[in-house]
Amino acid sequence: MSATVALSNISHQFDGIAALQDVSLTVKPGEIVVLLGASGAGKSTLLSLLDGRLDEWQGQAEVLGSKLSEGTAPTRQKRTEVGFIFQEFALVDRLSVYQNVMNGRLGHMRVWQSLWGRFDERDHMAVSAALRDTGLADLARRRTDQISGGQRQRVAIARCLAQEPKLILADEPVSNLDPAHAEKILALITGQARKRGIGVIFSSHQPELSQRFADRIVGLRQGEILFDSPAGQITQDHIKQLYYGDTPGGGLRVVS
Amino acid sequence: MSRIVIWVSLAVAILWSLTTADIGLGKLPGAGVRLADFLGRMLPPDLSIWPEVLNGLAETLRIAILGTLFSVILSSGLAVLASENLMPPAIWRPVRAVLAVIRAIPLILVAMLMVGAVGLGPLPGILAVTFHATGMLAKFYAEAIDNVASAPVAALESAGANTVQRLRWAIWPQMAPVVLRDTVFRFELNLRESLILGIVGAGGIGLYIQTYVRSFQYEKAATVTLAIIVLVLLSELINGALRKRFS
Numbered sequence: 001m002s003a004t005v006a007l008s009n010i011s012h013q014f015d016g017i018a019a020l021q022d023v024s025l026t027v028k029p030g031e032i033v034v035l036l037g038a039s040g041a042g043k044s045t046l047l048s049l050l051d052g053r054l055d056e057w058q059g060q061a062e063v064l065g066s067k068l069s070e071g072t073a074p075t076r077q078k079r080t081e082v083g084f085i086f087q088e089f090a091l092v093d094r095l096s097v098y099q100n101v102m103n104g105r106l107g108h109m110r111v112w113q114s115l116w117g118r119f120d121e122r123d124h125m126a127v128s129a130a131l132r133d134t135g136l137a138d139l140a141r142r143r144t145d146q147i148s149g150g151q152r153q154r155v156a157i158a159r160c161l162a163q164e165p166k167l168i169l170a171d172e173p174v175s176n177l178d179p180a181h182a183e184k185i186l187a188l189i190t191g192q193a194r195k196r197g198i199g200v201i202f203s204s205h206q207p208e209l210s211q212r213f214a215d216r217i218v219g220l221r222q223g224e225i226l227f228d229s230p231a232g233q234i235t236q237d238h239i240k241q242l243y244y245g246d247t248p249g250g251g252l253r254v255v256s
Numbered sequence: 257m258s259r260i261v262i263w264v265s266l267a268v269a270i271l272w273s274l275t276t277a278d279i280g281l282g283k284l285p286g287a288g289v290r291l292a293d294f295l296g297r298m299l300p301p302d303l304s305i306w307p308e309v310l311n312g313l314a315e316t317l318r319i320a321i322l323g324t325l326f327s328v329i330l331s332s333g334l335a336v337l338a339s340e341n342l343m344p345p346a347i348w349r350p351v352r353a354v355l356a357v358i359r360a361i362p363l364i365l366v367a368m369l370m371v372g373a374v375g376l377g378p379l380p381g382i383l384a385v386t387f388h389a390t391g392m393l394a395k396f397y398a399e400a401i402d403n404v405a406s407a408p409v410a411a412l413e414s415a416g417a418n419t420v421q422r423l424r425w426a427i428w429p430q431m432a433p434v435v436l437r438d439t440v441f442r443f444e445l446n447l448r449e450s451l452i453l454g455i456v457g458a459g460g461i462g463l464y465i466q467t468y469v470r471s472f473q474y475e476k477a478a479t480v481t482l483a484i485i486v487l488v489l490l491s492e493l494i495n496g497a498l499r500k501r502f503s
């Protein structure tokens with residue numbers, strides 16, 4: 001089986017400032033990988049590249065067997081295959097929980113039919129399953145702006161699951177949560193992914209949590225991969241280097 | 257500093273109005289008696305003219321409905337041109353400037369021009385309302401477009417939705433309540449403003465007010481007034497109920 005993600009020598013700049021530098025990364029099918037790093041390390045940039053939302057870069061990128069090309073958004077089908085859980089959830093407030101989750105199915109549907117809100121049995125079943133798996137079945141009819149923040153996050157996850165992607169990307173899914181809550185959400189995302197046999201790549205700045213839920217941890221600092229190891233082999237040194245590590249010029253660089 | 261400027265300007269404006277305008281304050285003492293006499297002659301309202309009044313009101317209502325409808329159609333197109341998100345400044349700036357000018361022209365003036373152009377009757381009224389209302393509605397619609405949050409739209413694109421699907425399930429749901437609320441609000445304004453169109457021959461109930469007052473038939477003018485009050489209160493009630501639904 002070919003790799004889920006294959007990046008070689010990816011670089012990207014925002015207005016001349018490097019956000020990614022010579023990043024090479026391979027992710028195997030079903031693998032759960034964390035992009036670990038401080039704020040500004042390039043995690044979101046890397047995830048949006050994988051989601052096909054970056055316009056230009058240097059290097060070669062392949063996701064789920066197809067090459068990403070600069071300047072052209074992936075086809076509808078390719079976009080459907082990659083699910084993304086957004087940091088701020090990106091839900092349509094005035095729609096019901098059910099319809100927000102149904103929005104994850106749009107890529108699978110005939111366009112004209114979806115415009116009338118006439119969804120196939122197959123779509124309704126996927127939505128119901130996603131709502132059940134995220135514990136939202138009782139809230140299906142509620143308007144999305146009338147539920148709690150934690151519930152909204154689960155709607156975002158349900159929308160991604162209903163999409164039936166072959167790979168899940170998540171940008172800082174737990175950075176705003178208290179520890180107990182964060183664990184629940186990560187358990188939900190990784191548990192559902194394992195159940196479906198698909199991979200997850202999520203970003204985080206919390207080493208302990210990442211170690212608990214990931215197969216592999218990729219440490220990013222200033223757009224570069226600092227280390228790439230099985231989660232069990234991450235040491236305090238790795239973490240120190242990542243957050244307080246020596247800058248290329250030597251000496252201690254304190255990240256505030 | 258600037259506060260002093262504001263207070264001084266305010267005082268100057270008031271003094272200027274009191275001293276320079278020929279207000280004719282001397283006429284005030286007798287006004288109460290004359291007003292009472294006038295109101296007295298309105299009573300009892302002559303209800304026998306209700307078929308005419310109803311006809312006039314129906315015509316005003318039609319002018320307001322059609323004027324709103326055509327204005328909604330025009331505004332939908334113009335709003336896209338006036339949107340800061342969809343258009344470059346070279347387009348939306350002049351379009352918005354034109355809309356501002358349109359808003360600045362009073363309806364009654366537009367109506368007089370339209371009567372000159374197409375003759376008497378409800379048609380000039382409809383055209384005038386359409387023109388006048390579009391100045392406001394197109395601006396409101398453009399703002400509704402520009403206030404759409406982009407994150408959910410991007411999320412749907414990421415999930416595989418195409419442009420039309422994103423319009424239907426991410427953009428329109430955000431815009432719809434605002435657009436409907438603005439439209440209902442504009443309809444209420446159109447209805448109120450159309451009441452006087454008849455005075456310049458542009459159709460509707462206004463003609464009867466004009467006719468009855470000029471010919472000293474105050475009992476009939478009273479009936480027209482009552483009918484108008486009922487209509488306006490009704491429309492306010494209905495709009496209030498509708499607006500609550502669009503939150």
Ligand SMILES: Nc1ncnc2c1ncn2[C@@H]1O[C@H](COP(=O)(O)OP(=O)(O)O)[C@@H](O)[C@H]1O
Pocket residue numbers: 014015018019037038039040041042043044045046
């Ligand atoms: N839209 C943007 N425009 C300009 N610079 C950006 C933009 N997005 C990110 N950057 C810069 O790119 C670098 C990486 O950002 P990001 O990928 O968001 O990091 P992270 O997600 O790890 O916090 C940062 O220096 C950030 O300031």
Ligand SMILES: [Mg+2]
Pocket residue numbers: 043044045171172
């Ligand atoms: Mg980020």
